[in-house]
Amino acid sequence: MHANFERIAPAGSTGIKVVIVGAGYGGLGCAIECIRKGHDVVVLEKFSELKIQGDILSLGPNAGRILARWGLHDKIWPICGHHPGLNLHNYKGEKIRFQASVQPLFGAYSYNGHRAEIHQVLFDHAVSLGVRIRMGQEVVSYWENDERKSSGVVLRGGEYIEADLVVAADGVRSQARRYILGYNDKPKTSGYALYRAWFDAAENGVDKDPLTNYLCTDGDVFYGWIGQDVHMLASSSRNGKTISWVITHKDDTDLQDTWSFPGKTEDVVKIVAGWDPRCAAILSKAPSCIDWKLIVHDPLPTWISKSGRVILVGDAAHPFLPTSAQGASQAIEDGVTLAVTLQLAGKNDVPLAVKSWENIRYQRVRNSQLMGESTRDKWHQAKPDDKGEHLDMPRPEWLFAFDAEAHAYSVYDGVAREIAEKGYQLPTLP
Ligand SMILES: Cc1cc2nc3c(=O)[nH]c(=O)nc-3n(C[C@H](O)[C@H](O)[C@H](O)COP(=O)(O)OP(=O)(O)OC[C@H]3O[C@@H](n4cnc5c(N)ncnc54)[C@H](O)[C@@H]3O)c2cc1C
CATH class of the missing domain: 3.50.50.60 (FAD/NAD(P)-binding domain)
Known part of the structure; x- marks a missing residue:
C-alpha cells in the first residue's frame, strides 16, 4: 500500500x-x-x-x-x-494471564x-x-x-x-x-512515581535465590504483578544476564526542581509488603535504584x-x-x-x-x-480474581500498524x- x-x-x-x-x-x-x-x-x-x-x-x-x-x-x-511474553500475576502471586510476544507485529x-x-x-x-x-x-x-x-x-x-x-x-x-x-x-505530579533499576543478574545473586532465579536461568523472561494502586514489572535481557525492574506506586510529592534521584531499597520493598515474596526478593537484589517522579503536563x-x-x-x-x-x-x-x-x-x-x-x-x-x-x-x-483479557497490554492497530512517514x-x-x-x-x- x-x-x-x-x-x-x-x-x-x-x-x-x-x-x-x-x-x-x-x-x-x-x-x-x-x-x-x-x-x-x-x-x-x-x-x-x-x-x-x-x-x-x-x-x-x-x-x-x-x-x-x-x-x-x-x-x-x-x-x-x-522474552516469550508477559507473565502477569495478582499481588498474591497467582498467575492471571500470559500474553505472548508477537514479533513482528503488523509487519514491524x-x-x-x-x-x-x-x-x-x-x-x-x-x-x-x-x-x-x-x-x-x-x-x-x-x-x-x-x-x-x-x-x-x-x-x-x-x-x-x-x-x-x-x-x-x-x-x-x-x-x-x-x-x-x-x-x-509547571509540571504536575501524576499522583504516581516509580522506582526503577537495571543490574547484572549473576553479580547480584539473582541466580542463587529460588525466589528470583527463574529470571536468569532460561533465557529472557518478563514478569508482572498488579495490585491496588501498584504494579511491578521485571524482565531479563541478554539471555538472562541483566535484570530490569520498574515499580509504579502512588506518590503525591510536590515536585520541586528535582524529580529523579537515588531511591532506597527499604522504601521500595515496603510497597510490596504482604505481596508475593518474589516481588521483595527481586527488588532487593538491585544494588541501587532511581526514584523517578512521574511528571505530567x-x-x-x-x-x-x-x-x-x-x-x-x-x-x-x-x-x-x-x-x-x-x-x-x-x-x-x-x-x-x-x-x-x-x-x-x-x-x-x-x-x-x-x-x-x-x-x-x-x-x-x-x-x-x-x-x-x-x-x-x-x-x-483489578480485583485479585480478575483474569480477563482486558488486563493484557494493549496492542491497537491504530497505534502499532501506523507508518508515520507514509501517513504524512x-x-x-x-x-x-x-x-x-x-x-x-x-x-x-x-
Ligand atoms: C537522563 C534520562 C534518562 C531517561 N531514562 C529513561 C528510561 O530509562 N526509560 C524510559 O522509558 N525513558 C527514559 N527517559 C525518557 C525518554 O528518553 C524520553 O521519554 C523519550 O525518549 C523522549 O525523548 P526526548 O528526546 O523528547 O527527550 P529527552 O530524552 O529528555 O532528551 C532531551 C535532550 O535535550 C537536552 N537538552 C535539554 N535542554 C537543553 C538545552 N537548553 N540546550 C541543549 N540541550 C538541551 C537534554 O540534555 C537531553 O539530551 C530518560 C530521559 C532522560 C533525559
Missing part, C-alpha cells in the same frame, strides 16, 4: 535549515529524517558527552518500522531483550533495551549520515523574526544561530515550552510559536507515562512527520509545514497518552490546503 512513498533527497537540497535543540530520541530521530529528506540540520546538545543514563526503554512497532527503514534493525535487535518489530545503548545506535547513525551534532552547547534563549522569515537560538557563551526552523527537543523540563506558550507551564494548547518557526517535539511537547511505552516512539514519529511536511511545503512555506505537522500529530499523540493512563488504571483497579505523505496535501483556505484552527481535545 505504501510502496514508493519514500522520497530521499540529497543532503541540503531543500535549502531548509533546521536547528534541533537536544540529542535525545526526539532530537536524533528528527535529525536523521530531516537529513534523509534533504534538509540542512544541526543538533545542539547541552551534555558534553553521551552518558550512560536510564534503564529499560521500549519502542513499539510504530517506531520499529522507522528504525528498520533506517537500516538499524540488525544493530538494535541484538542488544534488546527477547518492537524493541526493549537499555535506553543508553539504543540511543548510542541512533547517535552513531545520525553522525554517519552527516548530521552535525554539537555537544556541550546549551541553548539559553530562542528568537524569531517575521521580516527575515527566520528563527534561531542563543547559546550560553553568546553565539547566535539562525535557521528557518528551530525544533526544541529539550525534554520534559523544556525551557522552550515557556517561549512557545508565553508562560511557565495538561495537554499544551499548542506546540508551535506564533510565527510557526519554533516548535516543541517529544517530551517537551507531550510527556508520556511509562505504561504507554510510547514516549520515545512518539518522539521519533514527531520528527519523521515534520521532515516530510517540510519537504512537501518547501523553504518558502515553513510555517504552513509546521501547522500541518501539528494538525497531523496532535490527536494521535493524545490518544497514545490516554492509552498509557487507561492501562495503569485497569491494572491498579498521504495526508499532507489535504491538511495544508484546508489550513491555507480556512486559516489554522488550534487542535481541539477529546
Whole structure:
C-alpha cells in the first residue's frame, strides 16, 4: 500500500535549515529524517558527552518500522531483550494471564533495551549520515523574526544561530515550552512515581535465590504483578544476564526542581509488603535504584510559536507515562512527520509545514497518552480474581500498524490546503 512513498533527497537540497535543540530520541530521530529528506540540520546538545543514563526503554512497532527503514534493525535487535511474553500475576502471586510476544507485529518489530545503548545506535547513525551534532552547547534563549522569515537560538557563551526552523527537543523540563506558550507551564505530579533499576543478574545473586532465579536461568523472561494502586514489572535481557525492574506506586510529592534521584531499597520493598515474596526478593537484589517522579503536563494548547518557526517535539511537547511505552516512539514519529511536511511545503512555506505537522500529530499523540493512563488504571483497579483479557497490554492497530512517514505523505496535501483556505484552527481535545 505504501510502496514508493519514500522520497530521499540529497543532503541540503531543500535549502531548509533546521536547528534541533537536544540529542535525545526526539532530537536524533528528527535529525536523521530531516537529513534523509534533504534538509540542512544541526543538533545542539547541552551534555558534553553521551552518558550512560536510564534503564529499560521500549519502542513499539510504530517506531520499529522507522528504525528498520533506517537500516538499524540488525544493530538494535541484538542488544534488546527477547522474552516469550508477559507473565502477569495478582499481588498474591497467582498467575492471571500470559500474553505472548508477537514479533513482528503488523509487519514491524518492537524493541526493549537499555535506553543508553539504543540511543548510542541512533547517535552513531545520525553522525554517519552527516548530521552535525554539537555537544556541550546549551541553548539559553530562542528568537524569531517575521521580516527575515527566520528563527534561531542563543547559546550560553553568546553565539547566535539562525535557521528557518528551530525544533526544541529539550525534554520534559523544556525551557522552550515557556517561549512557545508565553508562560511557565509547571509540571504536575501524576499522583504516581516509580522506582526503577537495571543490574547484572549473576553479580547480584539473582541466580542463587529460588525466589528470583527463574529470571536468569532460561533465557529472557518478563514478569508482572498488579495490585491496588501498584504494579511491578521485571524482565531479563541478554539471555538472562541483566535484570530490569520498574515499580509504579502512588506518590503525591510536590515536585520541586528535582524529580529523579537515588531511591532506597527499604522504601521500595515496603510497597510490596504482604505481596508475593518474589516481588521483595527481586527488588532487593538491585544494588541501587532511581526514584523517578512521574511528571505530567495538561495537554499544551499548542506546540508551535506564533510565527510557526519554533516548535516543541517529544517530551517537551507531550510527556508520556511509562505504561504507554510510547514516549520515545512518539518522539521519533514527531520528527519523521515534520521532515516530510517540510519537504512537501518547501523553504518558502515553513510555517504552513509546521501547522500541518501539528494538525497531523496532535490527536494521535493524545490518544497514545490516554492509552498509557487507561492501562495503569485497569491494572491498579483489578480485583485479585480478575483474569480477563482486558488486563493484557494493549496492542491497537491504530497505534502499532501506523507508518508515520507514509501517513504524512498521504495526508499532507489535504491538511495544508484546508489550513491555507480556512486559516489554522488550534487542535481541539477529546
Ligand atoms: C537522563 C534520562 C534518562 C531517561 N531514562 C529513561 C528510561 O530509562 N526509560 C524510559 O522509558 N525513558 C527514559 N527517559 C525518557 C525518554 O528518553 C524520553 O521519554 C523519550 O525518549 C523522549 O525523548 P526526548 O528526546 O523528547 O527527550 P529527552 O530524552 O529528555 O532528551 C532531551 C535532550 O535535550 C537536552 N537538552 C535539554 N535542554 C537543553 C538545552 N537548553 N540546550 C541543549 N540541550 C538541551 C537534554 O540534555 C537531553 O539530551 C530518560 C530521559 C532522560 C533525559
